[in-house]
Amino acid sequence: MDLEVPAVTLAALLLATARAAGFVLLAPPFTTRTIPAPVKGALALALAVALVDRVAPGLPEPTTGFLVVTAVSEVAIGAALGFVVQLFFTAVQFAGELIDLTGGFSLQPAYDPLAMTTNSVIGKLHYLLATTLLFTSGGHLVIVRGFATSYEGLPVSGGFPAGDVGQVVLTAFSMMFLAALQIAGPMVAVLLLADVALALLSRAAPALNIFAIGFPVKIMLTLALLGLTFPLLPPALDALVEQATRAIVGFRSG
Secondary structure, eight states: OOOOOOHHHHHHHHHHHHHHHHHHHHSTTTTSTTSOHHHHHHHHHHHHHHHHHHHGGGOOOOOHHHHHHHHHHHHHHHHHHHHHHHHHHHHHHHHHHHHHHHHTGGGSOEEETTTTEEEOHHHHHHHHHHHHHHHHTTHHHHHHHHHHHHHHHSOTTSOOOHHHHHHHHHHHHHHHHHHHHHHHHHHHHHHHHHHHHHHHHHHHOTTSOHHHHHHHHHHHHHHHHGGGTGGGHHHHHHHHHHHHHHHHHTOOOO
């Protein structure tokens, strides 16, 4: 028995895989190096197979030039969608890095063998906690659903939304900084008050070597009060996932 697949269906599978590949390469939690490249490729192909029915009805008769140009455009669209999600998700790690900066941990960054980069200790801890919460709460499914819904505003061969990308990225950056300040705000305020107290102590007792005792005191205070930020992570992460989903759904083709 011969199995015949229409050319439009194969073209739809190719183009859907191109957008899904760009999205998986940049969108958390799939962008981490702990996920092997073959697994990412299989995930992109699985997403494409599930979305073929959304892509095939609007495709014209495929030609080589059309497939090449559209595939490049689809990879760019998927990468733009994934980058926007990454910006929102980075807010949690940035909050930890703010705590590292004010608490003194940023003086000696730790080497991360998974990412093959140097990261701040508490920032990496917040990122791992956010990734765990994302999977346990089903937030990764919300992100995937938002990616699937993006075909309504960005149909295949509808063009790259260059006008919307800049505005959405700028909004994502501002919301990222705002969310990071909201998460790390209590700890940063406590550590800044500790700096003020140490400064007053150095004026009251000039013989004390504040530089020798200041950093250990702030590090101990940071470790003792680190749990203040943990209860803020689940609601903040839920809000960030919702905002990221709205952002990728809000893209419209020109």
